Amino acid sequence: MKRVALFIPCFVDTIYPRVGVATLKILQSQGFEVVYPKNQTCCGQPFFNSGFVKEAKDLAEKFYNDFKEYDYIVAPSASCISMVKLHYKDLLDSDKFSEISNKSFEICEFLHDIVKPESLNVSFNHTIALHQSCHGLRELELATPSELNLPYQNKIENLLKLIDGLEILPLSNAQECCGFGGTFSINESEVSKKMGYDKLANFKDSGAEYLVGYDNSCLMHLASLEPELKSLHVIEILAGVANESI
Amino acid sequence: MRVFNDDKWLNESLSFVREKRDIASKKLDNWEQLRELASNIKAHTITHLDNYLEEFEAKALANGIKVHWAVDAKEHNQIVESILKKHNAKKIVKSKSMLTEECELNPYLENRGYEVIDTDLGERIVQLAKQRPSHIVLPAIHLKKEQVATIFNEQNSDATYLTNVARAQLREHFESSDVAITGVNFAVASEGAFVVCTNEGNADLGTSLANVHIAVMGIEKIIPNMQDLGVFLTLLARSATGQDITTYSSIFKKPSKGKEIHLIIVDNGRSQMLGSEKFEGALKCIRCGACMNTCPVFRRVGGHEYNYVIPGPIGSNLGSSRNIEKYGKLAFASTLCGSCTAVCPVKINLHEQLVAYRGVYKLNVKESKDRYYKLTAKILAKPKIYRSLMKLAKYMPHWLYKRAWGKERVAPKLAKKSFKDYYESL
Numbered sequence: 315m316k317r318v319a320l321f322i323p324c325f326v327d328t329i330y331p332r333v334g335v336a337t338l339k340i341l342q343s344q345g346f347e348v349v350y351p352k353n354q355t356c357c358g359q360p361f362f363n364s365g366f367v368k369e370a371k372d373l374a375e376k377f378y379n380d381f382k383e384y385d386y387i388v389a390p391s392a393s394c395i396s397m398v399k400l401h402y403k404d405l406l407d408s409d410k411f412s413e414i415s416n417k418s419f420e421i422c423e424f425l426h427d428i429v430k431p432e433s434l435n436v437s438f439n440h441t442i443a444l445h446q447s448c449h450g451l452r453e454l455e456l457a458t459p460s461e462l463n464l465p466y467q468n469k470i471e472n473l474l475k476l477i478d479g480l481e482i483l484p485l486s487n488a489q490e491c492c493g494f495g496g497t498f499s500i501n502e503s504e505v506s507k508k509m510g511y512d513k514l515a516n517f518k519d520s521g522a523e524y525l526v527g528y529d530n531s532c533l534m535h536l537a538s539l540e541p542e543l544k545s546l547h548v549i550e551i552l553a554g555v556a557n558e559s560i
Numbered sequence: 561m562r563v564f565n566d567d568k569w570l571n572e573s574l575s576f577v578r579e580k581r582d583i584a585s586k587k588l589d590n591w592e593q594l595r596e597l598a599s600n601i602k603a604h605t606i607t608h609l610d611n612y613l614e615e616f617e618a619k620a621l622a623n624g625i626k627v628h629w630a631v632d633a634k635e636h637n638q639i640v641e642s643i644l645k646k647h648n649a650k651k652i653v654k655s656k657s658m659l660t661e662e663c664e665l666n667p668y669l670e671n672r673g674y675e676v677i678d679t680d681l682g683e684r685i686v687q688l689a690k691q692r693p694s695h696i697v698l699p700a701i702h703l704k705k706e707q708v709a710t711i712f713n714e715q716n717s718d719a720t721y722l723t724n725v726a727r728a729q730l731r732e733h734f735e736s737s738d739v740a741i742t743g744v745n746f747a748v749a750s751e752g753a754f755v756v757c758t759n760e761g762n763a764d765l766g767t768s769l770a771n772v773h774i775a776v777m778g779i780e781k782i783i784p785n786m787q788d789l790g791v792f793l794t795l796l797a798r799s800a801t802g803q804d805i806t807t808y809s810s811i812f813k814k815p816s817k818g819k820e821i822h823l824i825i826v827d828n829g830r831s832q833m834l835g836s837e838k839f840e841g842a843l844k845c846i847r848c849g850a851c852m853n854t855c856p857v858f859r860r861v862g863g864h865e866y867n868y869v870i871p872g873p874i875g876s877n878l879g880s881s882r883n884i885e886k887y888g889k890l891a892f893a894s895t896l897c898g899s900c901t902a903v904c905p906v907k908i909n910l911h912e913q914l915v916a917y918r919g920v921y922k923l924n925v926k927e928s929k930d931r932y933y934k935l936t937a938k939i940l941a942k943p944k945i946y947r948s949l950m951k952l953a954k955y956m957p958h959w960l961y962k963r964a965w966g967k968e969r970v971a972p973k974l975a976k977k978s979f980k981d982y983y984e985s986l
């Protein structure tokens with residue numbers, strides 16, 4: 315049996331644990347042995363993106379050591395996975411990088427490209443709008459970015475088609491950044507909030523009940539501006555735990 | 561950065577341009593291949609820049625173009641002045657050139673008693689308003705037509721009317737100027753010829769009427785041959801405004817009888833980027849402005865907030881390369897959404913360069929908050945300490961969030977049970 319290591323980023327661990335549970339459950343139900351390496355902390359992205367290259371390097375090495383023994387590394391965060399999959403090239407030697415890059419997957423990407431389930435036996439009788447966060451979109455190519463002249467595909471939509479009763483409503487500027495950007499939301503607070511409010515206004519116009527995404531960091535940023543926001547990670551729907559408490 | 565006072569309108573105007581670009585680019589089946597090709601041509605040219613510049617110079621001289629070399633902005637301005645002096649010129653019409661903005665040619669000449677008239681409509685508007693361009697392709701995009709009417713001292717703010725007012729005034733200037741200055745979009749090495757693209761024909765009218773044409777270009781404008789020019793002309797206008805091609809794409813090869821063409825080739829810090837694997841890609845830029853139109857930050861703050869001659873994603877990179885202490889902060893004014901990289905016709909990895917410049921900035925500029933980052937990284941390297949602190953995080957006071965995120969936000973609630981707790985209880 316292939317062994318999957320779960321990487322659960324800090325904010326998912328402490329603020330959105332149900333997203334971690336959903337990831338664990340769906341992988342187990344698909345027949346994987348799932349392990350949560352207990353020494354894991356952070357992929358180092360906040361440091362890399364803030365210019366602290368040495369600190370990021372140390373954390374990348376640590377990540378490599380924590381996860382190297384597993385067949386796959388799967389996380390419910392597109393942004394963290396794009397750090398590991400793409401940007402570790404600047405932090406690890408090329409052998410370590412290609413080893414870790416090739417086996418790291420965002421959970422939806424993993425389901426869509428590797429597991430390829432034909433049905434999930436889940437229903438979700440609600441309308442949703444899909445926020446296509448930047449790193450999953452333009453770096454992991456979970457969907458076709460509108461900038462490119464390539465045939466349209468959307469792995470998230472494909473997976474959500476397996477859910478009974480769910481309806482995806484169109485969201486204007488679905489591919490525009492929500493304004494989170496990690497420390498950008500602190501350094502450029504005014505601009506970040508403005509972008510967030512614009513995103514929330516588009517969501518409101520969509521008329522959907524839930525805003526659904528694959529990066530809780532974006533959803534956390536939006537919820538901080540609109541506490542009434544009903545948001546979910548895609549995996550919570552796919553795993554059928556959207557309304558469960560853990 | 562501050563949000564632009566009418567950000568909705570600015571955002572909509574720029575998004576409209578981006579949409580036109582999307583439509584135009586999607587009409588070409590081979591768009592992505594063209595981008596790849598353009599990127600490769602530029603990368604190849606940059607690594608053989610010395611050869612192509614030499615080839616270009618030799619051919620241009622043979623064509624009768626007078627070629628000058630300027631190490632920096634100062635030398636560039638001095639060369640322009642010496643040419644003006646030689647011809648006893650007093651009045652200059654100038655079409656759009658970001659290089660002359662970079663070298664601050666206008667104030668240099670005006671301080672020495674020359675009259676410089678910008679002839680691109682947008683440039684003319686910002687010149688009269690005593691402002692700087694806020695965008696490299698749409699210099700006056702931050703101004704509404706009512707504001708333009710005020711700048712022109714007119715009551716009527718109809719766009720066509722205002723354009724005609726400007727046209728009538730500019731024509732007088734065209735007819736009475738001694739020298740025309742233009743930028744250069746591409747310099748074709750195999751021909752010793754250069755190409756100037758405008759939508760208004762102002763470069764063409766200026767150079768046709770004046771006896772002396774001074775064209776100025778950065779060293780990175782070189783492309784190998786005419787075939788390559790086809791690739792770039794296909795990409796440039798579509799990326800910039802969604803047009804199939806700029807209205808005027810004029811090739812200047814040799815001066816007409818009795819006239820002179822001077823070409824000033826400027827380095828001004830560009831060669832510093834050569835040989836740097838991470839950063840030299842910025843030299844591929846063809847200044848289409850697409851990265852500005854698509855940038856969600858630019859669309860909300862406008863170009864002036866960047867405080868560098870070239871705004872937006874490419875400007876933040878070029879500014880950082882010019883002076884990391886002074887402009888390096890710009891590299892942080894991005895969410896790293898990557899839309900710029902995806903839209904760029906020459907495939908510059910703009911957002912990755914921004915991250916790399918953040919690293920350079922941190923090596924050069926120390927800030928008090930650095931110690932928090934370093935401390936946090938140390939904690940994260942030690943899982944046990946991290947875990948015990950995360951337990952305490954439950955009691956993290958609200959004001960800590962407020963301090964980091966500001967008053968307007970509601971702090972996220974920590975779950976009663978972390979995922980790790982859940983996993984261990986299984």
Ligand code: SF4
Binds near residue numbers: 874904
């Ligand atoms: S960086 Fe690319 S998108 Fe931006 S102006 Fe230059 S060529 Fe255009």
